[in-house]
Every structure is written in C-alpha cells, then in structure tokens.
Amino acid sequence: MDTQFHSAPALASRRSLENDLDRLLDAAAEATAVFRAAVEAYLTAGSESACWSLAQRISTQMCTVDELQQRFATGTRDATFESGTRPGMIEPLNAVTGLLREMRRQITAFAVESGFSGDTREIPSYLVTDLQELSETVCAAVDELIEGCRPCMLLWGQPMCVGGDLGVSWYESQADRLSMQLIKQILADEALELKVRLHLAQVVEEVDRVADYAERVDTDLRAGRMAGLATRASRDSH
Template sequence: MSRSIESDLDSYLDAIADATAIFREAVDAYLQGGSEGSCWRQAGKISEHLRTLDDMQQRLETGVRPQSALGDLVAEMIDPLTGVSRLLKDMKRQITGFAIESGFSSPRRCVPAYLVPDLQELSDEVCAAVDALVESYRPSLLWWEQPFSGEAEHGVSWYENQADRLSMQILKKIFADDSIDLEVKLPLAQLVEEIDRVADQAEGIDRELRARRMAGLPTAAGRDSH
C-alpha cells in the first residue's frame, strides 16, 4: 500500500512537471508570434492536465484509510497540494491569456526581438523554480526523518531570486528604450510580471512546506517507531 501511494504521488508530481513544460511552450509560442490556433492548443493542453491532476488528487485523498499512518501523511500533504493546484490554475489563466491575445492584431502584442531571449531565460528560471518545488515533494525526500534544511544551492528560492533579477533587468530595458511606445511598454511590463509571478507563488508554497517540516510534524518513520 505504501509503495502504491508513493507511486501515485510520483505520478501526480510528474504530471505537474508536464504542466510546467506546457507553460514554457506557451510562453515560447507567444513570444515567437505563434498562430492563434497554436496558442489555443497550449491552453487546451493545460486545461486537460488540470483535470487529470484533480482526478489524481481525489484518488490520493480517498485511496487510504483516514486513521492510518498513510492516511495521516496524505492528509498532511493536502494543503501543499492545494497550493500547487492554485499555482497551476494561475498558469492556466496566463496561457489562456496568451491564446486570447494571439487573436489580436494590435501593437500591444509586439515583443521586440531583442527582448525575446531575455524573456525565454526568465521563463526557464520560473519553470526551474516550479520543477525544484516538485522535486522537494518527492516521497523519498518528504518522508525522511531529518528536517529539510532548505539550503540547497539550486532550490526554489535560488531560482526565484534568479527570476527576480532577470525580471528587473528586463523591466529596466523596456522602460529605457525610447523606441518603444508607452502603450506597448505597459503590456510588456505586465507580461514580465505575470511570468515572474509563477516563481513567486512557487516560493510561497515552498516556504509553507518548509515551515511544516521545521515545526516538527511527525514523519512516517516517527509514527512507525511508536
């Protein structure tokens, strides 16, 4: 039963990682001026993933006895999993926004070519923050006896700091470029902030998880020893 639940959790986390990959693809499609149909396909893919994740989370919550050790472990993960679900729904909102805007022909969608590599790098760092968050949930890490130190060189906060640094650099470039009209600068700045927002949310969830571990919540090994 323990192996089955661990496998279910791994499958759930793999699906989150797949959703992150869709987000990265959607950002690339938008930056490269992808077709309206291409952007809507990405929106459809993230929606389907969210439905799958909802079904998987429901199976996790109902697949163990509430008063068992495994039931307690799954119960302890509900709040963090709910936080991840909120993050994914926000990613869905952004991807749907890309799809809607792809149907417009106004200059608001114009992304200067020299900014595209910077925005792609920002997207990579943001997705890396989510990927690091996913890895920190792996049962092999989550169910160990020692508290999680949170000091890994490339943890969620590290990638979030990288994303913040990049977003500030990009915003400075946007507002310092006199060749870009103000009505274009503002949507560009909003795009940067929307992408960076994903990393901020990932760090917030990560902090909640760390707080739970540092508070000394009982682990599976701790329960089994009593």
C-alpha cells in the first residue's frame, strides 16, 4: 500500500512532464513550418508585409517555446522516477531551441532584405524549384530531430529510433548534396552580377546550415542517450 501511495504522485509527475515536453516539441514543429513558409515567400518574391508577418510569427512561437522550456526545466529539477534518475533532456532541448533561434535569425534576415529590395529581389526562376527542394530537405531534417526528442523515445528508457531508413543524417547529407549543386550552378552563371551570385550562394549556405545544426544536435543527443543507457545497464547489473 505504501509503495502504491508513493507511486501515484510519481506517475502524475511523469505524465505532466511528458505532456509539457510534447507541447514544447509541437511548438518547435510549428516554428519549423513558419521557416518553410518564410523561405517560400522569399524565393517567390512574397510581399514585404508577408515576410515581416512570418518574422513576427516565429518570434511569437519562440516565446512559447521559451516559456514551455522553462516550465519543463522547473518540472524536472526535483523529479525522480522508478529508475531513480532524472530526465536528461534539458541540454538536448537547449540545443533544439538554439536551432530554432537560428531559424528566427534567418527569417528576420529574409524580412529585412524584402523590405530593402521588394519585388526586385533577384532570384532566377530556374533556381526556385531546387531551392525549394533544399528548404524541404532541411526542414525534414529538423522534423526528424524533433520527433526523435519525443518522450516515448527518450525519457522513459527506450532507445532512440527513426521511421524507416531515413533520419536526420540522411536528410542532412541530401541537403549538403543539393546545396553544393546549387552553389556551383549559381557561381557559374555569368549572366548574374557577381554580387548577386555571392548573395545567392550565401542564402543557400544559410538554409543548409540549419540541417548541419540539426545533425550536430542529433549526434550529441544519441551519444548522450547511449552513455545513459550504458550507465543504467551497469547500475542494474550490480
């Protein structure tokens, strides 16, 4: 009876933290959707007001992420579960929100440039489809990362896994391939002024960098997860 009495609050605490983490990751996924829309607006010469609206949306979304992250950190500060360990998610979540802040920086940069250049923004039509593919691939890497942080995979003792054969690293390698092809194509286009070519190459690198960041977070998270599982196995064996 005494064990049951103490397990009920622990279970409630665990479920509360799991719900908070799900809400935080849902907010991160929404921020990624805003990034998709911002890249699309930039590539298709969206209006200045639309670009600034997207910048405002991701800023608002980041406030939500920050609030939920603080709530999750507070909730895990004194939490212990059946294994006697605390969830090791604070550092990964810090890394994920760092990635989202990088997205916000880029969206704001798109909005600023839209304000300066408006409809005269020089993005050759033949590049738009490939840049859209790059954006989708980069966002797919972030989506995979976010799903890999779901509590059913990380908090309660299960190893990380991904759907099918694709994961963050696969999408990151695809993004690298696409960005290299785009940069070569851009720099070889002598019909464009040099400053335009350099700017377009920088845009490609900025978008691709999000996938690079996602892969670093994923690699660190997996390494930490494996170390935690090894420590737990060693403790359980004694």
